[in-house]
Amino acid sequence: MKAKFILAVAAAAALGMATASGASAQGAPKPIKIGVMNDMSSVYSYLGGMGSVAAAKMAVKDFGGKVLGRPIEVIFADHQNKPDVGAGIARQWFDEQGVDAIVDLPTSSVAIAVQQVAKERGKVTLISNGGSSELTGKFCSPTGVHWTYDTYAMAHGTGSAVVKQGGNTWFFLTADYAFGHALQDDTAAVVKAAGGTVVGSVNVPLNNADFSSFLLQAQQSKAKVIGLANAGGDTVNSIKQAAEFGIVAGGQRLAGLLVFIMDVDALGLKTAQGLLLTEAYYWDQNDATRAWAKRFQAVYGKIPTSGQAGVYGAVSHYLKAMAAAGTDDGIKVVAKMRELPINDFMTKNGKLREDGRVLRDMYLFEVKKPEESKYPFDYYKQLAVIPAAQAYRPLSESECPLIKKN
Amino acid sequence: MPEWMHIAVPSAPALFAQLLIGLINGSFYALLSLGLAVIFGLLNIINFAHGALYMLGAFCAYLLLNYFGIGYWPSLLLAPLAVGAFGILLERCFIRWVYRLDHLYGLLLTFGLALIVQGVFRQFYGASGKPYSIPEALSGGQNLGFMFLPNYRVWVIVASAAVCFGTWFLIERTRLGANLRAATENPALVQAFGINVPRMVTLTYGFGVALAALAGVMAAPIYQVSPLMGTNLIIVVFAVVVIGGMGSILGAIVGGFALGIIEGLTKVFYPEASATAIFVIMAIVLLVKPAGLFGRRA
Secondary structure, three states, rough: OOHHHHHHHHHHHHHHHHHHHHHOOOOOOOEEEEEEEEEOOOOOOOOHHHHHHHHHHHHHHHHOEEEEEEEEEEEEEOOOHHHOOOOOOOOHHHHHHOOEEEEEEOOHHHHHHHHHHHHHOOOEEOOOOOHHHHHHOOOOOOOEEEOOOHHHHHHHHHHHHHOOOOOOEEEEEEEHHHHHHHHHHHHHHHHHHHOOOOEHHHHEEOOOOOOOOHHHHHHOOOOEEEEEEEHHHHHHHHHHHHHHOOOOOOEEEEEEOOHHHHHHHHOHHHHHHHOEEEEEOOOOOOOHHHHHHHHHHHHHHOOHHHHHHHHHHHHHHHHHHHHHHOOHHHHHHHHHHHHHOOOOOOOOEEEEEOOEEOOOEEEEEEEEHHOOOOOOOEEEEEEEEEHHHHHHHOHOOOOOOOOOOO | OOOOHOOOOHHHHHHHHHHHHHHHHHHHHHHHHHHHHHHHHHHHOOOOOHHHHHHHHHHHHHHHHHHHHHOOOHHHHHHHHHHHHHHHHHHOOOOOHHOOHHHHHHHHHHHHHHHHHHHHHHHHHHHEEEEOOOOOHHHOOOEOOOOOHHHHHHHHHHOOOOOOHHHHHHHHOOOOHHHHHHHHHOOOHHHHHHHHHHHHHHHHHHHHHHHHHHHHHHOOOOOOOOOOOOHHHHHHHHHHHHHHOOHHHHHHHHHHHHHHHHHHHHHHHHHHOOHHHHHHHHHHHHOOOOOOOOOOOO
16 A cells, blocks of 8 residues: 555656656747736726736737747736735746736835836836836836826826816825825925915825715815825715715815726716816727727727726837847846837827836816717817926936936 | 824814714714624624625615616615525525534635625626715705705714614514524524524524615715725724624614714824724723623623
8 A cells, every 4th residue: 555655656756747847848938027017906906907917918919929039928916005015026026937027016105116126136117007206206217117197297287287277276185105195296396386375185094985074174175176186996986975065066176186087987977077187098089099999898898098008008119129129138128118219009209218207198188078978988078188298207307316417 | 293293173163074974984884883793793603794795785776776777765675685685695505504613614704705796796897886876865965054064974874873773672672682682592492482593593694784785775875886895894894893892782883983983083183094093992992891892792
């Protein structure tokens, strides 16, 4: 009995080893690995989630599935909006699994942590959904790419548009973490530069359901504009409850500083109509955006968000640059990404700057009234283009240590 | 004073307004912890599925409106019935097997069920949520001078107080309630009197679930109807039940309203801590009186 057992174990071990050595004996080239890391299960999961993975895979497929003679693999993980979890996954990916680039990274606190981990190892981060402008400011990285939007662009897009319309006193409802504070600071700067004043602010814990108490404080401040320096479910809840408390009816204006198409969908056009927002991509802008959205919908089943569209664009440009640079070395590939102009369905003549910021045009939209919407997701009308030169923090004001100041 | 210690002191009317808001939130806490207390007090099950069932109530209201054109008022009755029936199904299939075991099994089982339910809904509806409007009859509000009080929020306080009082009366002051309480203490003896104990237990679980679903329907017009809406709330509700006393109906009701008010005050004076205030109190109560403020068991 014992002999049989030992024989069985030995046979299993031999089989196992044969299979393992069989794989490596072929000497297959090491794949290029792209890791999509985002919130898969919680408050920001609809901005990216598995949709970003689908977008990354689309980009790889459109590129041909191979680069530098090596196959390209896309893996993914949920960072749960926690910087320690994100940094832990990043370390494991870079050090043990040979991942070359991490993509998406919503939740700025996680994005900052992961970009730091990548910077230490000369690996690439392509941030699409994360927003804090500090990613290309004091936390900038030579291998970091901030692709889609940032808090400065939001502040200057939505913020200045609202101030121009007469909203010169502001009260902020701020999500109490890196992103919320960055958004508040950037918008406050815009308001003050335009001659307005910030009357007050209140810090709200992330993922808060009930804003009644905070909205009441905003109401009592008598500010003309209530700036919502939050995102995702928090923004939707604040807008919904503001309607309930008669804030807009009472004469105050709501400025959603970070609003995406899925938030408008969650609110419904009746509540969201008239809201001003800034986005990098809207599926219905032109034929190119529509065509890509249709292809994405065929693969994933939902309308793409600007973050997901950004993931496609960032991965495509990264692979193009890697092929042109002839190496997988992070610093050289990103340098090549800076040399090549960015032209895709959502970007015309975009450029990657020395601090990692992609300079692209942003668009100011207004949410349509229910009667103006003719088909599903027909939500926005474009009011203005904010040219790249105006949308992002100029290098002269940058805190990035990579920028040589004259 | 360092930046993080800035404490805003509001005027008296503003403070009163915030207390009122706290009372409204407290009504949700009371309604939800009542369901939990009923289930634990009478069935000895730590029902971690409560948050998911609350979410099911809200989604039921959303689905009734969008697929059957059934509005808010009928949903107040239909959604708890539907979700209560689902709860009974869960009890018959899964939960009855863990009654005799350690509490931990009930907790793990219901937690697992909650994850499954939430996962399924997130798969179909995403995390961003769905819109549900306040019914016409309750929209608008009263301008009290120091604040604008939405009519719907007044309805929430009134309805919750009524349901809480009704449930407390049913369990503590009626014969049915007495039978129920006896059945949990000594099921064999009560069964000997001819009372169908398993059926009573099942219906009690269904009732607790229906209370959660009712809270969900009432929450749908003001909070986002999202598959994740129960996850943050359930932890707070558990803290409320622990503070009030795990088996005590009165403790859950009083605890719910009181803690809503305390949380409301924290939001005024030190908003960054508002998410943690209740847990700090829970920790203190557990150290000083582990059975909870109204608790009867050790």
